[in-house]
Amino acid sequence: MPREKSAITPHRSKGRPRTFDRAAALNRALDVFWRRGYEPASVAELCMAMEVNPPSLYAAFGNKAQLFMEAVHHYEKVYWDAAWQLLEEEPDLHRAMAGFFREAARILTSQDAPCGCMVVLGAANVSPDAQDVNDALKALRREGKDCFRHRLRKGVEDADLPSGTDVESLALTLNTVFEGMSVQARDGASQAELERIARTAMALLPARS
Amino acid sequence: MPREKSAITPHRSKGRPRTFDRAAALNRALDVFWRRGYEPASVAELCMAMEVNPPSLYAAFGNKAQLFMEAVHHYEKVYWDAAWQLLEEEPDLHRAMAGFFREAARILTSQDAPCGCMVVLGAANVSPDAQDVNDALKALRREGKDCFRHRLRKGVEDADLPSGTDVESLALTLNTVFEGMSVQARDGASQAELERIARTAMALLPARS
DNA sequence: GACTGTCTGTAGCGAACACTACAGTTATAG
DNA sequence: CTATAACTGTAGTGTTCGCTACAGACAGTC
Numbered sequence A, B: 001m002p003r004e005k006s007a008i009t010p011h012r013s014k015g016r017p018r019t020f021d022r023a024a025a026l027n028r029a030l031d032v033f034w035r036r037g038y039e040p041a042s043v044a045e046l047c048m049a050m051e052v053n054p055p056s057l058y059a060a061f062g063n064k065a066q067l068f069m070e071a072v073h074h075y076e077k078v079y080w081d082a083a084w085q086l087l088e089e090e091p092d093l094h095r096a097m098a099g100f101f102r103e104a105a106r107i108l109t110s111q112d113a114p115c116g117c118m119v120v121l122g123a124a125n126v127s128p129d130a131q132d133v134n135d136a137l138k139a140l141r142r143e144g145k146d147c148f149r150h151r152l153r154k155g156v157e158d159a160d161l162p163s164g165t166d167v168e169s170l171a172l173t174l175n176t177v178f179e180g181m182s183v184q185a186r187d188g189a190s191q192a193e194l195e196r197i198a199r200t201a202m203a204l205l206p207a208r209s
Numbered sequence C: 001g002a003c004t005g006t007c008t009g010t011a012g013c014g015a016a017c018a019c020t021a022c023a024g025t026t027a028t029a030g
Numbered sequence D: 001c002t003a004t005a006a007c008t009g010t011a012g013t014g015t016t017c018g019c020t021a022c023a024g025a026c027a028g029t030c
Helices: A022-036 A043-050 A054-061 A064-089 A093-108 A128-157 A167-186 A191-204 B022-036 B043-050 B054-061 B064-089 B093-108 B128-157 B167-186 B191-204
Strands: none
Touching (some): A022 A043, A022 A054, A093 A167, A093 A191, A167 B167, A167 B191, B022 B043, B043 B054, B043 B064, B167 B191
16 A cells, blocks of 8 residues: 655655655745745744754755745645636636636635735745746746636637637736735735625626627 | 925035935835835845935935835825826716726836836735835725725716616726736736726726616 | 765854944034 | 034944755665
């Protein structure tokens, strides 16, 4: 009965084995980065939360930027993959969009503290020397926009939207609402408020012709 | 012929007069804060841009946080006051909204570098010890939301909108689009793209009943 | 057993941060 | 003129930042 990951990752190589759970530590780091953002999260605070000393952190994750990227990756996988998949795979476009936004409202308010989406706000203010981190998040934001566009295009093909629909403008706008919801969430908007925003924005989708 | 402010503010008090133009220095500071955000803008960089040494900065503006607040205040006054006034005073609601968003698209792309709105993104990631700065911006964001709500309510009273209009949801959503536009702008969206988003979002406004 | 490689905690590196002590300068007040 | 008060540049302050040198601990390999 092989397990994918034991609590303490087993070592088959030489050397002293790691004494902490890498996956658990990554989760703790994600929590800190999500709440604080990239730069305000200090390595000291990360170490505290991860219950690890700096040398162990650097040995396991490289440096702060790499740890952040890995945390974002994990964040996307744990929190958003299902939502994006729902958007893509639900056959009916209107239900797909409504479902995605409802899920987004849930995720954006799932933390006990209000922090919005890590991809949208996690590296909003960043020194010029950490520009690569911001660029990576920017690429992820672009992916989100592309998902909207792609799904809307499919909606037109499926005749869920009128053939004359301005897919490009609609994708841009829905993506803007989506990213705006992160700002709202960080300002303390409740799940119900975010759902209301989402439901209102759904009116932008033309009915089946 | 009294001038409101001479290039070098005249002193009627004792002591050595200031040798730099306070207003001009504030403008330079605004520029730095706008591009970089609150925390990544270092006092050293601010001093460089303002052509002033640290002691002069602190004597004239208090500290970094106060300088930032004053810069934000100035930013609001110079860039946004006219837009909010247009929103409030243009009699026709649909024209008021469209005008405001068109103006917003212009302002958000007016800098040579993409940076979005200072109120929305200027202190997005901030250490816990600068929380008061974030709180102040949050209050300004709330004001914006209230402006939308107030204007929409007036629109219903003026019969520019149907009497059954859900003003609250509409205000929340338009404000979300507005704040989302800042994220788009920082990601490099052009004025034309922002206008397209705005025009698309305008479809949320019900026609005169 | 000796050898080797990786992880561990301690302790501290240089750099950058926001901010200021201080002495000198230049204005007004009396 | 002297005294006082505000601003000036130089040259720092203490703190925090991300990161690491180092020595000891612990594993597999021979």
